[in-house]
Amino acid sequence: MTETEHLLVCLAEECAEIQQAVGKALRFGLQDNYKDSTPAEDIARECCDLIAVIEMLEEAGIIKKTGTIQAIEQKKFKVRYYMEYAREHGTLS
Ligand SMILES: [Mg+2]
Numbered sequence: 001m002t003e004t005e006h007l008l009v010c011l012a013e014e015c016a017e018i019q020q021a022v023g024k025a026l027r028f029g030l031q032d033n034y035k036d037s038t039p040a041e042d043i044a045r046e047c048c049d050l051i052a053v054i055e056m057l058e059e060a061g062i063i064k065k066t067g068t069i070q071a072i073e074q075k076k077f078k079v080r081y082y083m084e085y086a087r088e089h090g091t092l093s
Pocket residue numbers: 014017045046049
């Protein structure tokens with residue numbers, strides 16, 4: 001395995017850990033305390049882990065710099081746009 005492959009596995013794992021935390025939040029609630037941390041805390045921690053791996057991929061030149069302010073704002077706009085679309089179509093209350 002190369003360093004690139006190793007970092008890509010880390011990226012996939014962190015994405016999976018976010019998915020797991022989100023699943024727990026949706027099944028049991030964001031503030032459920034069935035263990036030492038809540039799903040809300042787990043999501044925040046795993047997002048930090050993901051950002052760390054993304055930065056390592058950028059630093060290694062494996063992926064181009066992401067997360068420009070413009071790109072982030074464009075994504076926020078898109079998410080809000082589709083939230084309104086969903087609301088208009090009755091799938092979001
Ligand atoms: Mg993690």
